[in-house]
Amino acid sequence: MAAVMDISYVCSLGLPVHVPAKTSKALLAEALQVAKPVQSLETTQDVGVAGQVDPPLQSSAAASKPLYMDATYVFQCQSSIEHSKLSEDGQALLVQLNQTVFHPQGGGQPTDIGRLLADGVPPLDVVFVSKDKVDQSTIWHECRGDVQHWLGKKGLEVTCVVDDARRRLCARLHSAGHLLDVAMMAAGFRWKPGKGYHFPDGPYVEYLPSEEGRQVDLKDTKAKELVLQELASKMKELIDRNVPTGIGYVDGTRTITMDGVACGCGGTHVEFSGEIGEVTIKKIQSKQGNIRVSYALA
Numbered sequence: 001m002a003a004v005m006d007i008s009y010v011c012s013l014g015l016p017v018h019v020p021a022k023t024s025k026a027l028l029a030e031a032l033q034v035a036k037p038v039q040s041l042e043t044t045q046d047v048g049v050a051g052q053v054d055p056p057l058q059s060s061a062a063a064s065k066p067l068y069m070d071a072t073y074v075f076q077c078q079s080s081i082e083h084s085k086l087s088e089d090g091q092a093l094l095v096q097l098n099q100t101v102f103h104p105q106g107g108g109q110p111t112d113i114g115r116l117l118a119d120g121v122p123p124l125d126v127v128f129v130s131k132d133k134v135d136q137s138t139i140w141h142e143c144r145g146d147v148q149h150w151l152g153k154k155g156l157e158v159t160c161v162v163d164d165a166r167r168r169l170c171a172r173l174h175s176a177g178h179l180l181d182v183a184m185m186a187a188g189f190r191w192k193p194g195k196g197y198h199f200p201d202g203p204y205v206e207y208l209p210s211e212e213g214r215q216v217d218l219k220d221t222k223a224k225e226l227v228l229q230e231l232a233s234k235m236k237e238l239i240d241r242n243v244p245t246g247i248g249y250v251d252g253t254r255t256i257t258m259d260g261v262a263c264g265c266g267g268t269h270v271e272f273s274g275e276i277g278e279v280t281i282k283k284i285q286s287k288q289g290n291i292r293v294s295y296a297l298a
C-alpha cells in the first residue's frame, strides 16, 4: 500500500505553485485526507496534519466512490449498502456505501452530516463520516436512529441526503483557506502552508516560516497589524473579483487552483470566490514554531 499522503489541503506539496489545472480522469491519489472520527462536531478539535487519534472504524471493505469530489452543490445521491456493522457501544450503525456524497472529516475540513433514507426502514441520521484508517478509499457513515431495522441490509438501495447548509458553510470556510494562501503569496510571503483548520469555531492556516521572501517580526505589534490589514485587503480584492475554483489532477493528485495558485486537496470548495463572502483576518501569531493566520467569515 502506498504511503498515506496527508496533504491536509496544501502541506505536502510544499508552497502553492502555479500549475495549469488538468481535466484528465487520472486515478485519485490515495488518501487525500486524514480522518479523525469524533462523536460530534462540538467535541472536535484539530483534524489537520496533527490528527493523531486512532480512528475506531477499520475494515477492509470495498472502496466508496467519493461523489463529493465531483460537485460541491450536489446534495443527494442513490447508493447501495456494501457493508454495515454496529459500533462498539451498539448505539450507532457504521455504514459503507458503494458511493457517497458525504464528505468525510479530514484535511482540516469538518464532516458532512445528513440522513440516509430507504424504503421500508426508518431514516437514519448521519452524524459523522470518516475514511477507514487502513483503507482510505473506504468511507464510513456513522448513523444514529432506529438502527436495528438496518442491520444485515447489504445491497439495500439508499438515498444519501447531505445537510446542504452545513456543506455550503464548510465549502466557504475551506475555500477561504485556499484564498488566504493566494493572499499570502500576493503579499510576498513564501512560507510553506502546513496545517489547515477550517471549522466554524476559529479557522486558520499555519505556515512554516522560511527565510525566503518577505519577513515580519511577530513581536512588532504595529508590523503585525499592517500585515493583517494588507491580507484583508488582498482577500477582499480576490473575493470581489469572483475568481473561479479550478479542479483538476496533477500526477494523479486532485488539485485545486484559485487565481493561478494550485495545491493538492480532497475537500469541497465554492465554485467562485465571491461565494465565500466577507472574510476577516483575525490574528497572526507564532504557534510552536509555525505562523498561524486566523480568519473568520462574516
Ligand SMILES: [Zn+2]
Pocket (backbone or CB within 6 Å): 009, 174, 175, 178, 256, 265, 266, 267, 268, 269
Ligand atoms: Zn481544498
